[in-house]
Amino acid sequence: MNGEPMRIRVVLGLGAIVATAGLIAAAPATPSYIAVEKAIRRIETDWETIPPDRNPHAESWRTLFGLIRQDLQAYSKSEKADDRLDALRRLYDIGESLAPTSWPAAAELREELRHWLRPRMALAWAEYRALEAANAGDSQLRDQWQGFIQDRLRPALLAVESAGSVNDRVKAVEHLHETIDEGHAQIDGSPLAQSASLMLALKNLYNTPNVELTLDRSAVTNAIMPNGIVDAGPIFFKGQWSYVTPGPVTGIGFVPTANGIHIAISQALTSITPVIGFQDRIAADAQGQRAAKMYEFSATTRNDAILTMYVMFRLAGGLHLMPTYQHGVSASICSTPASGGGVQRLFGSLLGFGQQKITNLVYTNAISEMRREVPAGADELGQIKSGERQAQLNAQIAPYIPDSRTLASGEIGLTDLSLQTYPNYARAEGRVFASDRANARGALMPQPRRLETYEPGITADVHLPSALDSVISWLYNGQNVQDAQNVVLEPSPPAVEGTPASSMPKVETNVDYAGFLSRLDTKRAESEGRLPTLIRLKRPERPPVVSTDAQGHLVLLVSDLQLDLPAPPGAARGGGITGPPARVYQLRSPLAEIVLNIQVETDPAGGPPRLAARVVDFDPGPNAKVFAANEDEATAVALNPLTSRVIMGLLETRLSAQPINVPLAALGQQGVYLQSASELDPTGWMRLILQPR
Numbered sequence: 001m002n003g004e005p006m007r008i009r010v011v012l013g014l015g016a017i018v019a020t021a022g023l024i025a026a027a028p029a030t031p032s033y034i035a036v037e038k039a040i041r042r043i044e045t046d047w048e049t050i051p052p053d054r055n056p057h058a059e060s061w062r063t064l065f066g067l068i069r070q071d072l073q074a075y076s077k078s079e080k081a082d083d084r085l086d087a088l089r090r091l092y093d094i095g096e097s098l099a100p101t102s103w104p105a106a107a108e109l110r111e112e113l114r115h116w117l118r119p120r121m122a123l124a125w126a127e128y129r130a131l132e133a134a135n136a137g138d139s140q141l142r143d144q145w146q147g148f149i150q151d152r153l154r155p156a157l158l159a160v161e162s163a164g165s166v167n168d169r170v171k172a173v174e175h176l177h178e179t180i181d182e183g184h185a186q187i188d189g190s191p192l193a194q195s196a197s198l199m200l201a202l203k204n205l206y207n208t209p210n211v212e213l214t215l216d217r218s219a220v221t222n223a224i225m226p227n228g229i230v231d232a233g234p235i236f237f238k239g240q241w242s243y244v245t246p247g248p249v250t251g252i253g254f255v256p257t258a259n260g261i262h263i264a265i266s267q268a269l270t271s272i273t274p275v276i277g278f279q280d281r282i283a284a285d286a287q288g289q290r291a292a293k294m295y296e297f298s299a300t301t302r303n304d305a306i307l308t309m310y311v312m313f314r315l316a317g318g319l320h321l322m323p324t325y326q327h328g329v330s331a332s333i334c335s336t337p338a339s340g341g342g343v344q345r346l347f348g349s350l351l352g353f354g355q356q357k358i359t360n361l362v363y364t365n366a367i368s369e370m371r372r373e374v375p376a377g378a379d380e381l382g383q384i385k386s387g388e389r390q391a392q393l394n395a396q397i398a399p400y401i402p403d404s405r406t407l408a409s410g411e412i413g414l415t416d417l418s419l420q421t422y423p424n425y426a427r428a429e430g431r432v433f434a435s436d437r438a439n440a441r442g443a444l445m446p447q448p449r450r451l452e453t454y455e456p457g458i459t460a461d462v463h464l465p466s467a468l469d470s471v472i473s474w475l476y477n478g479q480n481v482q483d484a485q486n487v488v489l490e491p492s493p494p495a496v497e498g499t500p501a502s503s504m505p506k507v508e509t510n511v512d513y514a515g516f517l518s519r520l521d522t523k524r525a526e527s528e529g530r531l532p533t534l535i536r537l538k539r540p541e542r543p544p545v546v547s548t549d550a551q552g553h554l555v556l557l558v559s560d561l562q563l564d565l566p567a568p569p570g571a572a573r574g575g576g577i578t579g580p581p582a583r584v585y586q587l588r589s590p591l592a593e594i595v596l597n598i599q600v601e602t603d604p605a606g607g608p609p610r611l612a613a614r615v616v617d618f619d620p621g622p623n624a625k626v627f628a629a630n631e632d633e634a635t636a637v638a639l640n641p642l643t644s645r646v647i648m649g650l651l652e653t654r655l656s657a658q659p660i661n662v663p664l665a666a667l668g669q670q671g672v673y674l675q676s677a678s679e680l681d682p683t684g685w686m687r688l689i690l691q692p693r
Contacts, residue, residue: 026165026619027549027593030682033072033116034550035448039109040065046105068094068113075120076161081154085124092117115449119205126201127153130194141192148186149198152179160206160444166547166555167591173444176206203442209429210443210463211414214454216425220252220263222457223692228267229309237381242273250306257421260314261428268306271378275299278333282362291358294344295335299366303374304328307382315417316404318394321386327375331367335359411435411474416442425454432467434474441466445683457675458690464554464598465546465684476543484509488516489535511536513564513633517583520566533654536564536584548684549595553616556594561620563587564629565651572630580637582628585647589624593617594655598680609674618652 031037044065047058067090074087095117098110127149134145156172156179163169180202187195230246247268255262278299282288291297310322335355337345348358402408406415407430414430415437421427433440443463451461475481490506511519516536523532545557567582595617601610626644627636639647678687 026167027547027553027555027595027617028551029163029166029169030445030548030550030684031072031076032161032445033076034682035112035450036068036072036109036116039105039112040068043105043109064094077158079158081150084158088117088120088124092121112449115446119201119446123198123201123205126194126198130192130198133192133194137191141190144186144190145192145195148183153183166549166593167557169444170545170547170557173206177441180207205446206444207442208446208463209416209418210431210441210466212427212429212447212459212461214425214427214459215261216454216456216459217252217254218456219458219692220265221249224252224265225249229265230267230269230307235381238377240273240276240377242271245270245272251308254421254423254426255310256423257312260312260419260421261426262313262421263311263426264308265311266306266308268304271303271305273301273303273374275301278366282366285365288362288365290344291362292338294338294341294348295355295358296338297333297335297359297362299331299333299370301329301331301370301374303378304330305378309386314419315401315407318401319390319397321390321393323379323382323386325375325378325382327371327378329371329374331363331370333359333363333366335362406430406433406437408433408437412471413437415440427454432470434470435477436474440470443684445685448681448683448685451678451681451685451687455687455689458672458692460688460690462686462688463684464680464686465548468546472546473543481539484539486511486536486538488519489537490533513584513629516564517631520583524569531568532566534566535654538562538564548680548682550682552680552682554596554598554613554680556596558592558594559590561587561589561592563651564633565647565654567628571628579639579643580628581630583631584629584633585639585650586627586629586633586636587620587624587648587651588627589620591621592624593619593621595619598686600677600679609676611674611677615652615655618648618655620648620651624648 043061047055050058052058071087071091071094075084075091078084078087091113095110095113098106098113101107101110130145131149134142156176159172160169160176163172180199183195183199183202187199228246228249230244232244232246235242235244247270249265249267251264251266253264255264275298279292279297282297283292305328306326308324308326310320310324312320312322314320335358337355345355348354400407400409400413402413405417407413407417408415412432412434414428415433417428417430419426419428431440431442443466445463447461447463486509488508488511490508516534519534520532523534524530540558540560540562542559544559547555547557549555564584564586567585571579571582571585573581594615596613597616599612599614601612603609624644626639626647628639629636672690672692675689675691677689680686
């Protein structure tokens with residue numbers, strides 16, 4: 001008797017707490033100018049503790065900040081193209097007016113403003129040039145391009161920039177890409193040369209590469225040390241055995257190259273070669289015949305060299321190894337009296353040609369030839385060995401280069417790939433694809449300015465939403481997911497402080513409703529009547545869409561969501577606040593938002609950090625409904641709004657307690673590990689710092 005009123009009070013308490021569940025605001029879209037806004041906010045925050053009399057210029061700066069915000073809003077929301085262009089011009093003038101400032105905070109604001117303006121000014125100029133060229137052509141060309149730019153492209157751009165929610169932004173971006181694809185189709189056969197520049201400007205702003213990898217000197221050093229590039233041991237070449245001892249690596253550098261990765265690595269080495277047949281060579285010489293009758297000569301050459309290996313990688317040509325040497329050749333020549341040559345040695349000594357002098361003469365005559373032959377032989381051998389190694393490496397990497405613009409492992413990779421080498425680092429950037437290279441989509445927003453500099457090691461900048469979209473869509477359309485009509489998830493228990501969180505929930509596929517009830521009964525018995533943590537999820541017809549919100553959270557937009565979760569034990573009797581009899585509560589939502597916080601977690605055991613996600617918000621949407629299902633889900637009954645909100649709050653609690661670790665095993669397979677990771681930027685970009693194992 002006492003338990004049921006207590007349960008009702010708890011449910012009513014939950015109802016009060018989550019009374020707004022399902023009515024919360026949708027996740028806010030990230031403004032394109034968020035970096036500019038953050039720069040202003042940092043200044044305003046710093047000024048909060050400064051008295052006005054010590055900050056006499058603050059009011060003027062606040063006026064300027066107001067003008068910047070006003071023009072940013074005008075560009076993002078004005079429906080008239082001229083108003084948007086005027087806003088860009090005013091913002092450009094403000095940026096130029098800040099050029100002389102030496103105040104670091106103002107300089108930071110100036111650079112963020114320029115970073116935001118640059119691609120938009122380029123797009124506005126490309127639009128103007130295309131319209132100007134079209135107006136100078138015939139009426140058909142003019143109507144064609146005016147209709148495209150003014151009636152379709154500009155409204156699509158405005159919808160992206162002005163979107164207030166993540167869902168609106170996703171719809172606008174999809175429409176923008178369709179419009180851009182239409183523009184590409186319109187280019188074919190069009191005499192308007194400026195159209196290509198317009199498409200490039202759009203690509204540089206709304207479809208940029210979504211992965212950028214940089215490699216600096218420390219990463220190359222860690223990869224080649226401690227062994228270097230010279231192999232120790234004997235080498236047999238042209239009838240001679242040479243014994244090679246590697247020396248220290250003397251230099252690692254980058255060779256600036258516009259269309260490839262070009263690295264130079266230098267290492268010292270010593271090669272010792274006992275010269276086989278040296279006595280025969282002396283005897284074959286007219287002047288050396290007499291000396292060969294008196295003494296047996298042996299020689300050993302030493303080459304103290306520096307090998308510089310130029311490593312060039314291009315997608316079109318693969319890997320090229322180009323060795324060059326700096327040689328330092330010396331030799332030692334020894335002699336022993338030859339049998340039967342005593343008389344010649346006696347007369348030679350009387351004439352002043354003793355053993356040492358003859359040996360010195362042999363050295364003098366031989367060393368110049370050795371200094372020609374040894375480098376020539378080393379260069380020839382180096383070309384042969386590097387050619388063999390080059391062929392071996394190219395055979396290993398060839399399966400990962402399906403064409404001259406793509407790197408891939410299986411069905412996942414990077415396409416539209418470009419490679420550049422700068423004086424201090426090498427860079428590769430491209431778009432993630434999964435199965436479909438032709439339709440790989442890039443990042444909606446260009447890389448934040450703070451990520452334009454590299455860090456020691458291997459820097460991987462990833463636009464997480466667009467990269468995940470490609471991978472999730474590929475996985476979703478795979479046979480395993482298509483065959484799974486539903487999945488039952490058993491969330492892992494929360495981590496105990498000081499121990500790693502469980503990686504993923506237990507998953508079981510294609511469990512019918514009766515089977516789900518049976519598992520609930522089993523779990524209740526195992527947990528002594530406590531509410532089980534099982535969740536049954538029906539596979540939506542479409543894959544989730546990934547985006548980010550203005551707070552820097554990852555947002556999953558799930559269409560046609562249907563979730564089953566266990567009802568409290570007393571709900572099976574029905575009545576009162578719990579509604580009709582129910583063993584299972586079923587949530588049905590046309591569009592739900594799951595908001596995740598991406599975290600970087602340290603390993604208490606001292607291992608590399610991990611990426612983990614936790615649910616921080618769950619919005620089932622305004623049209624979501626909760627149904628009470630008892631023994632047969634076909635007879636499920638819709639709950640009243642209050643009870644529905646309670647159940648939605650319960651579901652959010654369940655989801656929020658579940659850690660989701662991002663699997664990084666693939667990194668280990670590639671010979672690198674995660675050293676650190678940045679927070680997820682509201683634009684969707686995230687930086688990972690990797691190191692070779």
